[in-house]
Amino acid sequence: MKPTKGKTISITLSIFILILALGAIIGGIFMLVLGISNNTEILPIVLFSVFGAILIIIGLGPAGINACIYAKRSNLNILVFEKNMPGGTLHTIKHVDNYLGYNNVDGTELAMLFYKQFKDLKVPMKNEEVIKVELNGNEKIVKTNNGTYKAKAVIIATGRGKQKLGLDNENINGVSTCAVCDGALYKDKTVAIYGNNPLML
Numbered sequence: 001m002k003p004t005k006g007k008t009i010s011i012t013l014s015i016f017i018l019i020l021a022l023g024a025i026i027g028g029i030f031m032l033v034l035g036i037s038n039n040t041e042i043l044p045i046v047l048f049s050v051f052g053a054i055l056i057i058i059g060l061g062p063a064g065i066n067a068c069i070y071a072k073r074s075n076l077n078i079l080v081f082e083k084n085m086p087g088g089t090l091h092t093i094k095h096v097d098n099y100l101g102y103n104n105v106d107g108t109e110l111a112m113l114f115y116k117q118f119k120d121l122k123v124p125m126k127n128e129e130v131i132k133v134e135l136n137g138n139e140k141i142v143k144t145n146n147g148t149y150k151a152k153a154v155i156i157a158t159g160r161g162k163q164k165l166g167l168d169n170e171n172i173n174g175v176s177t178c179a180v181c182d183g184a185l186y187k188d189k190t191v192a193i194y195g196n197n198p199l200m201l
Contacts, residue, residue, distance in 0.1 A: 086111065092107065098181070098184075
């Protein structure tokens, strides 16, 4: 039985409306990408949420930033997580005089120099705290307080915190938690040492 003229018009109109709707959806996606393409951090994060990253780096202290530099120069797709300020514990150090190329520099100033070099790489970064990492299998899973991300590889560059005794007066000036870093400051002075790490000797 041949379709009536009215049915033919109705089917044609439905197809036309469907094409318009698909065009609107595709156009909206295109405008979204176009609108954020000038932001070199947002666009990669949008793409990572769909396709995943090749490498996720956790921590943006000196080790994490150094990893970013080499990964970027290797043309890897990178996503970085840092829950606090970039630079790590450098922000807690007043004077740094044992770092190559710097005789005496403020810790925060050095951290900002590192961060500027990182920003110049245009590597996307998210200020989220990583709460779990699943490293089994070829696909690595990184879970944060705000989402879940996938990658082929993960570099954990979170450093380590100071190990203290919990005493009331151990936060005063003159108390060090790194014999290698600060040992030279106490040359020819009487000191008390607590711990059993061979580096302390």
